[in-house]
Amino acid sequence: MISKRIKEMIPSVTLAQSEKIAQLKKQGINVIGFNIGEPDFNTPDNIIKKAEEAYSLGYTKYTPASGMIELREEICGKFKNDYNLDYTVRDVIVSSGAKQSLTNALMAIVDPGDEVIVPTPCWISYVEMIKLTGGIPVLVEMDERTGYDLDVGKIKDRITHKTKAILINSPNNPTGAVYKREDLERLGNLAVENNFYIISDEIYEKLVYDGEANCCTASISPEIKEKTITINGVSKSYAMTGWRIGYAVGPTHVIRAMSDYQGHTTTSPNSPAQYASIEALSNCEKFVEEMRKEFDKRRKFIAERLNKIDGINCVMPKGAFYVMVGINKFYGKSYNDFTINNPMDMCDYLLNESRIAVVDGAAFFADDSIRISYSNSMENIREGMDRMEEGLKKLK
Template sequence: MTQLAKRLKAVKPSPTLSLNAKAKALAAKGADVLSFAAGEPDFDTPTHIKDAAKAALDAGFTKYTATGGIPELKAAIVDKLKKENQLTFTPEQVVVTVGGKQALYNLFQALLSPGDEVIILAPYWVSYLDMVRLADGEPVVIETSVENGWEPDPAAIRKALSPRTRAIIINSPSNPSGAVLSRAALAGIADAIKGSDCLVVTDDIYERLLYVPGGFYNIANVAPELAPRTVVVNGFSKAYAMTGWRLGYAAGPKDVIAGMQMVQDQSTSNANSITQKAAVAALTGPQAPLDAMVAEFTKRAAMMTDGLNRIPGVKCRKPEGAFYCFPDVGALIGRSYKGTAVTGSVKLSEILLDEFLLAAVPGEPFGAEGFLRFSFATSPQIIEKGLDRFAKLVAALS
């Protein structure tokens, strides 16, 4: 056996990717599998964005670009951040990446030395922990609870801070909880970290998918004094149904962005040239297709939440954003299905897929045991049928 790098030992395979692979394998054998596991919109990329890509291809825009992105796209991003987010950045403070994921990866590679710490609020997007570990950093997890709307206790953040804390990550709307942190919660975080010089990473990837009034805001809006040490991470995957195109960006302090670009210079180089042209069209073109998508997700969020809350033993808080319901299934843990003990959310998800052909992601790898993540980025018909299958499983538990 080849001896692989030690740092890989701390990293776990993505549970969503492995669940999806298992669901696909079952479907390939002819099983009628339904999936609530999707982490991407089930809509197509809007036509005008595809047209811009076709035009770029026809114009021969197929060469390397500047590593950090084409000036036209950087200018559109600077403009978007100013107009939509009331945040001021210069083009040198922006780096265009291969998805929001690469922005985060580059950031931790650029920021962390062995043993440096990053504060992460649970439940969290699974990749945060592994990306920090891949950069030889240490994730420091802070628990939150559904009873408190998944909002962190500032005292817990104060306690978690150490001289090694280099960053705190905030993700609102959240994957997996669908929660939007209130302005008061963000102000609480800002207050807790005011004595530290750690960076604030705001992962705004779900900013467009909001089902509550009031519009989007992030911590730099609520606590402008933090803006100089805030890194905004965003991308085109969720807002513009462009997951396969792989495009994201980060905006932040000049030295941090320069470090991130250095990592990119020596790894992927520029994001796809054609995709960058399409992204300019996404930011500067009509936003109406997006409104239609959000209107549809709003209906589905209500439909799925209501359906889940009708199932005995299942409690679901209504998601305020993203496209996930995150029901509390703690009352089902410890029961048994045909003699097999439901030992946790992973086991529950396994039984759901193996016996009822429904894929849903367990909460445990997101740092929230006793929960399941149900994505409503699928049709209302599938939501109805899938909930029916889940209700059948619950009814069969003893």
């Protein structure tokens, strides 16, 4: 018998789609992937060399459950340099990816029946993580017309005596929104006044455009810092998704609880990957900036290209490497055996007819939309957009 909690869990749509695409590619079918949630750049050579060095130096044993002290010290230094925040190694936990850091945080603070507010559109895993703790996700829709800015007024209306936390993500997956400091300050003050935590997922912090800058929520005030658990990692900024190193920084007692939980699940993260992550955090800013500039070129191109396609509209993203694309004007239209009635129909149509892979917006609680990742070469983006436009023209 399968447990009720697992049977009620919605599987990851993006991972399931990746399997379908892999099968098509195995058949020799050329599919351009706009579904991928990871940089298409390879990990920088200096990081790879550090991993090789780790093996030769014998960094192949367990580390403390919270992660290598040297890596936690480097993370403390990063927060001091980037945001003038003072943390000690007791305030930091390193995990097997930011996903585990998020799960650890929720497991540490959420009891069954507690409510966790989540602005939407959002990454589907947030909701499933909350449900697995026995918590209740409270979804609050942000407005596309404002570029999906954080609507603190809407959030305030959903706070109850059961509110334990709010889980925010800026720069945002899937919308590319970058939350304004003044909105984060208002949210932080609500957290202090109402005694709930802010879990701030800042995994895309380095990928911001148009002169924007990531505002680290914990940096706004000492009082807000005490209510904030910051989630980050090396996956997106340093092209290290497969290395599985994430981390959380926050109040000492919360981090201790997260470490206790991690000690009974995965223990410490991969040792050589931790060693290499020190190099990522200390010596890769040039690579990060070069990657950010390339993503910026792709962002401008793909948003402009999409908005030239009849029936399509999308908001110019400010961060990360995604665009949300409205497709409801195609509802009721058909070609051959396909009729478009919802975003999943559009995803299936574009995969089968245009040989491009996009993601159903419903996976992010965004009705009438699809998500497109521009983490791909300019050559593939151009070809993919041509294929998309050609395919959509066939729908009548």
